[in-house]
Amino acid sequence: MSDILVIKELHAGYGEGDILKGIDITLPAGRVVTIIGPNGSGKSTLLKTLAGLLLARRGDIVLKEQSLRDLSPPRRVRAGLSYVPQEYNIFRNLTVLENLKIAREFMADRKMRGGTAISDELIELFPELPGKFKARAGNLSGGQRQMLAFACALTVHPEVLMLDEPSAGLSPKYMTDIFDTVKKVNARGVSVLMVEQNAIEALRISDTCVVMANGHVRLTALANQVLEMKDLHSLYLGDAKEEAVAS
Amino acid sequence: MLQTAFNGLVTGIIVTLPALAVTLLFGVLKFPNFAVGSMMTLAAYLVFALNVQLGWPLVISTAVVAVAFGGLLIAIDYVTFKPLRERGSITLMVASLGLGFVLENIARLAYGNTARSFAIELARPFRFLDIRMNREQMITIVVSTLAMLAMYFLLTRMPIGRAMRAVADNPALALVRGIESPRIIRWTWFIAGMLLAVGGVLIGMDRALEPPMGSSYLVAVFAAAILGGLGSPLGAFIGALVIGIVSELATLVIPPNYRIGIPLCVIALILIFRPQGLFGQPYIRK
Numbered sequence: 001m002s003d004i005l006v007i008k009e010l011h012a013g014y015g016e017g018d019i020l021k022g023i024d025i026t027l028p029a030g031r032v033v034t035i036i037g038p039n040g041s042g043k044s045t046l047l048k049t050l051a052g053l054l055l056a057r058r059g060d061i062v063l064k065e066q067s068l069r070d071l072s073p074p075r076r077v078r079a080g081l082s083y084v085p086q087e088y089n090i091f092r093n094l095t096v097l098e099n100l101k102i103a104r105e106f107m108a109d110r111k112m113r114g115g116t117a118i119s120d121e122l123i124e125l126f127p128e129l130p131g132k133f134k135a136r137a138g139n140l141s142g143g144q145r146q147m148l149a150f151a152c153a154l155t156v157h158p159e160v161l162m163l164d165e166p167s168a169g170l171s172p173k174y175m176t177d178i179f180d181t182v183k184k185v186n187a188r189g190v191s192v193l194m195v196e197q198n199a200i201e202a203l204r205i206s207d208t209c210v211v212m213a214n215g216h217v218r219l220t221a222l223a224n225q226v227l228e229m230k231d232l233h234s235l236y237l238g239d240a241k242e243e244a245v246a247s
Numbered sequence: 248m249l250q251t252a253f254n255g256l257v258t259g260i261i262v263t264l265p266a267l268a269v270t271l272l273f274g275v276l277k278f279p280n281f282a283v284g285s286m287m288t289l290a291a292y293l294v295f296a297l298n299v300q301l302g303w304p305l306v307i308s309t310a311v312v313a314v315a316f317g318g319l320l321i322a323i324d325y326v327t328f329k330p331l332r333e334r335g336s337i338t339l340m341v342a343s344l345g346l347g348f349v350l351e352n353i354a355r356l357a358y359g360n361t362a363r364s365f366a367i368e369l370a371r372p373f374r375f376l377d378i379r380m381n382r383e384q385m386i387t388i389v390v391s392t393l394a395m396l397a398m399y400f401l402l403t404r405m406p407i408g409r410a411m412r413a414v415a416d417n418p419a420l421a422l423v424r425g426i427e428s429p430r431i432i433r434w435t436w437f438i439a440g441m442l443l444a445v446g447g448v449l450i451g452m453d454r455a456l457e458p459p460m461g462s463s464y465l466v467a468v469f470a471a472a473i474l475g476g477l478g479s480p481l482g483a484f485i486g487a488l489v490i491g492i493v494s495e496l497a498t499l500v501i502p503p504n505y506r507i508g509i510p511l512c513v514i515a516l517i518l519i520f521r522p523q524g525l526f527g528q529p530y531i532r533k
Contacts, residue, residue: 051423073422083423091416094409102413105406106425152424 004029004191005050005081005160010059012049018057019045021215025193027160032182032192034202034223037212043195044086046212047164050193051083052076063160078107082158086165086195089149092138096129096148099137103152119155121188125181126151143174150181154190161185163194167201179205203227250378251495257384259471259491260391261453262464264446266471266483267398268439274415274478275435276328278339283468284461285350286440287447290316291456292354294448299366309448317440324436347462355458362455365448383452394445395484398438402480407434415478467494470510474517476527485525489513 005027013019019042027033035043048054050061052073061068068076077083091099123130126147132140137148146166153161163182167175175198183205186192196202203209206223219226265283272280290312297308327346331338370382402408414421414431421428450460471490475482494509501508517524 053419053423072427074425074427077423077425085420085423088417088420091413091420093416094412098409098412102406102409102426103424106410106427156425 002029003027004064005193006060006062007046007050008060008062010046010049010061011057012045012054013057014054019215020049022059023212023215023217025210025217025220027191027193028207029191030186030189031207032186032194032205032223033208033210034199034206035193035195035210035212036197036199036202037218040214041212042215043212044164047083047085047162047193047195050076050081050162074106077156077158080159081162082153082156082160083162084149084153084164084166086168090137090140090145090152092136094137095133096135096137096140097133099148099152100129100155103155107156122151122154125154125184143170143177146170146174146178147181150178154185158190160191160193163192163196165195165197167196167198175201200227248496248499249376251499252492253378253380255492255495256488257387257453257491258467258495259488260388261446261449262467262471262487262491263391263484264394264442264449265461265464265468266475266487267395267480268442268446269468269472270475270477270480270483271411271415271435271442272439273472275411275432276332276339278336278343279469279477280343281340281465282343282347282350283439283443284463284465285347285354286316286320286443287450287461287464288354288458289350289447289461290440290444291447291451291460292358294444295358295363295365295451295456299363302366305365305367305448309445312448313441313444316444317437320436320440320443321433324432351458351462358456358458360458362457364455365451367452387449387453390445390449394442398442398480401438407431411435411438466507466514467491467510470513472524473514474524476524479524479526482524482526 003026007023007025010020010023011018023042023046025033025035035046037043045054049056050068052068052071052075056069059069063076063079063081066079068079068081071079091102094102128144128147129151132144137145140148150163150166166178166182170178179201182192182194186205194202194206203223203226209219209221209223209226210217211219265287269280269283272278272283293312293316294305294308297303297311298305303311323346327342328339331342367383372379372381374380400408402412410421410426410431411434413424413426414428418428421431447461450464454460467487467490471487472483473486474489475484475486490510490513493513494506497509498506
């Protein structure tokens with residue numbers, strides 16, 4: 001299977017020091033890769049760098065054989081990379097419908113801009129949203145906001161969807177819904193790169209697990225192998241020895 | 248009392264357009280632009296040049312200058328604010344103060360300190376419900392109301408307006424939603440330029456054209472924007488009306504010379520008790 005996203009020797013950070021110290025990750029087309037690791041390991045920084053919000057100091061990001069390194073965040077979206085941040089991932093002062101519309105209005109591809117803001121496919125994935133179209137997005141519950149952010153990222157028909165801790169702060173019901181939705185989206189051909197603290201639930205729907213610690217990739221393994229590991233907890237905390245298991 | 252309230256309403260309406268410009272610029276660029284007063288002055292003098300010196304009708308002169316002034320502000324942003332954008336809002340605010348001095352003195356250099364007026368025919372005031380209204384006041388009410396309706400349509404119905412609100416709400420998220428912020432910034436300056444040009448002409452019709460004409464409204468403009476909530480267009484409109492009416496009604500109990508104190512008191516009170524203003528969102532550090 002070909003790799004849709006290749007991250008090569010990526011360095012990035014704030015101030016003088018690097019937070020990402022040479023990250024190598026590949027996302028095969030149509031697969032779900034979940035990144036786990038302790039707080040401060042650089043997981044969210046990695047997604048911000050991939051989205052273009054943080055400058056890559058070294059290395060490269062290649063999406064479908066196109067380097068994204070020098071592209072602005074909007075151009076990366078047009079290239080097919082969609083990102084859902086962990087927090088502040090909706091425009092609070094806009095209505096739900098305005099959030100959905102704006103997610104596609106500035107796409108260069110006219111085909112992508114046209115049509116309705118929410119397709120039948122999206123309504124099927126997010127049945128709660130049409131009833132809330134006129135509501136101010138800031139008034140939605142945490143779970144509804146996450147669903148809206150998810151829907152906004154999908155309105156541009158991305159090739160790769162990046163999710164930063166989609167289940168953070170959600171009730172168990174919404175958590176199940178979110179992971180079910182990730183699974184459904186992936187089944188429709190969208191490759192998913194996800195950072196998640198809720199490792200067990202996330203790995204159940206993933207193909208590959210990447211463990212990060214201290215700005216490095218410590219382990220790459222098949223998700224079901226990781227789930228069977230007895231020392232999953234220590235792995236999650238970043239104690240695993242550096243070893244690459246073929247995925 | 249009714250006459251005073253009406254005069255206050257007109258004063259407030261004059262302030263709505265610059266207050267809206269301030270709030271749009273603050274929302275998207277995150278700094279208080281203290282050059283708006285001088286920008287209005289310069290635009291009013293440009294209209295004066297077309298209207299009085301070239302003999303063009305005032306409406307056409309205003310329309311031409313409004314569009315050109317929008318373009319001029321994009322150019323001013325390019326050379327003045329854009330290079331400082333990464334240095335934070337305080338630097339930009341200080342730059343706007345300097346720019347204000349420069350623009351006002353360009354007008355002074357070109358036309359001196361003599362008060363001037365547009366070439367408009369004098370018309371007899373008329374009375375309605377015991378309120379005396381003159382033609383300039385009616386023009387102010389009609390033009391400002393139409394401009395506000397156009398702004399409402401732009402901000403809520405058009406993609407560029409939605410994008411301006413989105414960038415004001417969350418600039419980082421706007422980027423990852425595919426919105427090119429430099430393009431939105433240019434549109435914001437263009438629209439602010441049009442609002443300030445029309446606002447400058449309305450002030451010039453209400454009073455005389457003189458270099459400090461725009462700056463003299465600065466306190467009222469910022470009081471209106473802060474009262475309504477910086478970044479909230481509806482707030483700017485309501486805030487301007489409240490400031491205008493309250494300032495004018497206050498002259499019934501305090502000497503008119505102290506009227507300037509009313510907006511200053513409003514700024515102080517709102518910053519103490521409700522810093523986000525009437526319609527603004529509480530600040531969240533992202």
